[in-house]
Amino acid sequence: FKNNIVTAKRRLFEINYTDGGEISGNTFETQQTGAAGTVSYGLWTSSGVVGTINIFNNKFTKAFTEEISGNGHRVVSLSSGASYNIYNNTFSGLDKTKASTTATNLVYLFYSGVAGKIYNNTYYMPTLTDPSQTGGYYRAINLSGNTAEIKNNIFISDEAVHTNTSFIGSVPTPATNYNTYYIRQPHTGATVVSTYVSLTDYQAANPAKDMNSKSSDVTFADAATGDLHLTGASVNDVNLAAPLQATVANDIDGTVRTALTYMGAHQPSNMTTIAKLFTVTVPAGTEKVFVAGSFTGKNWDNTDPLQLAKTSNANEFAGILPCVDGVNYKYLCEKGDW
Numbered sequence: 001f002k003n004n005i006v007t008a009k010r011r012l013f014e015i016n017y018t019d020g021g022e023i024s025g026n027t028f029e030t031q032q033t034g035a036a037g038t039v040s041y042g043l044w045t046s047s048g049v050v051g052t053i054n055i056f057n058n059k060f061t062k063a064f065t066e067e068i069s070g071n072g073h074r075v076v077s078l079s080s081g082a083s084y085n086i087y088n089n090t091f092s093g094l095d096k097t098k099a100s101t102t103a104t105n106l107v108y109l110f111y112s113g114v115a116g117k118i119y120n121n122t123y124y125m126p127t128l129t130d131p132s133q134t135g136g137y138y139r140a141i142n143l144s145g146n147t148a149e150i151k152n153n154i155f156i157s158d159e160a161v162h163t164n165t166s167f168i169g170s171v172p173t174p175a176t177n178y179n180t181y182y183i184r185q186p187h188t189g190a191t192v193v194s195t196y197v198s199l200t201d202y203q204a205a206n207p208a209k210d211m212n213s214k215s216s217d218v219t220f221a222d223a224a225t226g227d228l229h230l231t232g233a234s235v236n237d238v239n240l241a242a243p244l245q246a247t248v249a250n251d252i253d254g255t256v257r258t259a260l261t262y263m264g265a266h267q268p269s270n271m272t273t274i275a276k277l278f279t280v281t282v283p284a285g286t287e288k289v290f291v292a293g294s295f296t297g298k299n300w301d302n303t304d305p306l307q308l309a310k311t312s313n314a315n316e317f318a319g320i321l322p323c324v325d326g327v328n329y330k331y332l333c334e335k336g337d338w
Contacts, residue, residue, distance in 0.1 A: 001026065009033060012042040020051030020082075029062040029093075032073055039071040039105075045079045052083045052116075057252050057265075060108070061226025062093035064129075072096075072105035072136055077112075080145055084116040087245075088252040088265045090228040091140070092124040096131070103135035105142075107169075112144040119245045120152045122228045122264040123167070124220065131162040138162045142169040150176040152242040154218060154264035155192075156184065163189035170194050171206055175312065178242035180214045180263050211309045212319065214239045218264075228265065235268045238275045241320045260320065278308060279318040280331055289317040293329025296322040303336050 003025040006012050012028050015021070023043070030042045042063055045053065055076070065073035075094060078084050091108040108123055123140040131138075140155050155167040167181055171194050181192045181199050192215075196202035199215040216239035219232035234240060242263045250256055252265040260271040274296070282289055290305040292298075298306060308317035323329075332338070 007031065008042075011040070011044060013044070014041070015045045015049055017048035018045075018051075021053045023053070023055045024057045027059045027061060030064070030073075030075065031062065032065045032067070037071075039077075040065060040067060040073045041077045042073070042075040044074070044077045045082065047079070049079055049082045052085065053078075055084060055086045056088045058089045059226060059252075060089065060091045060093070063108075064093070064095035064097050065104075065106070066098050067096075067104055068098050068101050071103065072107075074110040075108045077110040080112045080114065082113055084111070084113040084148070085119075085247065086121060086148075087117065087119040087248045088121065088250070090122045090124075090226065090252065090265050092126065092223055092226040092228055094125065095129050097129045099130050099132045100136060104133055105136045107137070107139045107142045109141045110144065111141060111148055113147055114145075116148045117245075117247060118148045118150045118153065120248045120251070120261075120263070120265055122154045122266070123156070124223050124228055125155075125157040125159055125165070126223065127158045127160060128162060131159065133162060133164065135164075137164040137166065137169065139165070139169050140167045143172060146170060146173045148172070149174045151178050152245060152248070152261070152263045153179045154240070155179065155181045156218060157182070157190065158184050159190070160185035160187050165189055166191040166193065168193045171209060176209050178212050178263060179210060180216045180218070180240060182215055182217045184217065207310070208312060211311060216240065230262065230264065230266050230268050236271070236274055238271075238320060238322045240264070241271045241275050243277055274324065275320050275322050276327070277318065277320050278329075279311070279316065280308065281316050282331075282333075284315055286315065286333055288333060290332040290335060291319075291321065291329050292332060294323070294327050295329070296324065298322075302332060302338060305332060305335060
């Protein structure tokens with residue numbers, strides 16, 4: 001299902017009894033009125049779906065619901081029979097336009113696959129027209145079965161009121177790393193992942209998760225219309241750098257990704273010209289690794305040096321640092337001591 005523009009009141013696309021498939025290059029818009037007491041769907045894999053489904057380079061530009069007495073709206077809802085690879089998609093425009101009388105759940109991606117990869121997607125959660133709820137949630141991703149790797153994604157929220165707002169509803173079981181999570185309007189009930197209010201809290205409680213992820217704001221071309229291309233200060237922002245995932249060789253526009261690419265669906269420049277990925281194996285028991293050298297904006301500073309993070313490999317630390325080719329550097333295990 002490729003290169004279509006789909007606008008629907010009820011359901012964008014329902015798939016049943018399918019072995020493998022591809023959904024790519026589409027623009028999807030939902031203007032859902034809903035049936036009381038039901039979950040409404042945009043893109044839905046329902047019954048008998050098996051094999052591998054690749055969902056990439058799609059733009060979900062609007063997804064609003066008028067549901068007031070049901071279970072809410074899932075922009076993409078994936079059943080448990082297949083493996084799903086979801087990459088280079090942009091998600092925006094999710095909205096609830098009327099007050100809720102029962103729990104109303106809003107989510108861009110309800111993932112219940114056998115296995116898969118959620119790579120290089122951009123999720124923008126706008127301010128809801130009516131944020132009232134009685135037990136429902138507002139999320140970018142809800143994991144059911146918790147089987148997908150989550151890497152190189154951008155998560156941004158503008159919601160300031162809803163009391164159960166989060167980017168990911170539960171701590172992922174597989175690998176998750178090099179994502180950026182940013183809550184523009186922190187408030188009671190806003191969390192990054194699961195119950196954790198900040199990325200720092202989440203990382204401290206789950207030291208093997210999102211070790212190299214960031215909390216960094218971004219600049220979109222026009223989030224209100226669903227244009228989530230990076231622009232302005234986000235171009236050449238090292239905070240958005242991530243290693244290339246082999247299965248995501250191009251960005252949403254077809255641009256060939258470089259070895260050091262951007263988080264999210266869009267690569268606006270060659271990140272390898274301004275930053276590098278540093279990886280070092282250290283003696284067992286090493287607790288911290290710093291690096292000082294001829295780095296951009298931080299020249300041979302051992303008082304407050306750049307710091308690497310642990311990886312999932314034993315005794316290994318890594319980090320993406322601002323520098324050009326030919327940088328000289330030295331690793332340290334404590335600040336202020338060569």
